[in-house]
Amino acid sequence: MRNNYKSVFDIIGPIMIGPSSSHTAGAVQIGRVANKLFETIPPKVTVHYYGSFAQTHRGHGTDYAIAAGIMGFSADDSRVPLAPTIARKRGMDLRFVEEVGESPIHHPNTAILKMTDGTKKITVAGCSIGGGAIEIRAISLNGVDILPAGPLPIVIFRDYSKKMANALAINADLEEKAPFTRRQVLRAENCDIYVYDIQNKMQPDTIAYFENKYPNIVCL
Numbered sequence: 001m002r003n004n005y006k007s008v009f010d011i012i013g014p015i016m017i018g019p020s021s022s023h024t025a026g027a028v029q030i031g032r033v034a035n036k037l038f039e040t041i042p043p044k045v046t047v048h049y050y051g052s053f054a055q056t057h058r059g060h061g062t063d064y065a066i067a068a069g070i071m072g073f074s075a076d077d078s079r080v081p082l083a084p085t086i087a088r089k090r091g092m093d094l095r096f097v098e099e100v101g102e103s104p105i106h107h108p109n110t111a112i113l114k115m116t117d118g119t120k121k122i123t124v125a126g127c128s129i130g131g132g133a134i135e136i137r138a139i140s141l142n143g144v145d146i147l148p149a150g151p152l153p154i155v156i157f158r159d160y161s162k163k164m165a166n167a168l169a170i171n172a173d174l175e176e177k178a179p180f181t182r183r184q185v186l187r188a189e190n191c192d193i194y195v196y197d198i199q200n201k202m203q204p205d206t207i208a209y210f211e212n213k214y215p216n217i218v219c220l
Contacts, residue, residue, distance in 0.1 A: 032074075036218050037141070045092060054098040066113070070092075107127035151197075157218075162191065166214075
């Protein structure tokens with residue numbers, strides 16, 4: 001069994017706008033991951049729900065939670081219940097689709113977000129595992145498929161220079177400041193993509209260090 005929870009607070013759940021830690025707070029976190037990967041608010045988003053999310057998303061606030069996360073709101077932001085309206089006022093084409101059948105990532109609380117601006121296309125497949133905690137089980141960055149272990153934190157570094165020195169530098173930094181359990185190296189047409197499954201929760205100062213030092217890094 002994988003250790004999906006990093007601390008007791010993952011089990012208790014976060015401070016949040018309800019009603020549900022898994023269907024609301026967890027959905028916010030999935031949306032926030034999408035926001036970080038897209039690096040801005042995407043103009044077009046289609047959210048595909050599976051399992052319990054497909055059956056109860058309206059009543060449990062999953063729609064406004066996902067929309068809030070996509071805009072970068074936190075789970076306790078007072079704007080969370082108004083997020084779909086805010087998103088559409090900002091020009092976002094936001095749609096929700098209830099899918100029938102088993103989740104492609106094999107979890108009953110699944111949301112798959114497909115985002116595009118017409119050129120950039122990013123897909124995030126996440127599931128809410130309880131207490132506001134989530135797993136990200138699949139990512140597609142402009143056609144490059146990434147399969148992380150699932151539990152956060154995950155670090156993704158896109159090296160457009162394709163220099164081995166950059167890979168060695170970030171490997172050494174992570175081993176010292178945020179040890180990882182697994183590394184993947186993917187080759188895209190215009191960059192090398194390094195994906196790290198991080199062992200423990202990253203502190204804000206650690207995240208700031210990596211974001212300041214390495215352009216094109218995303219700390220999820």
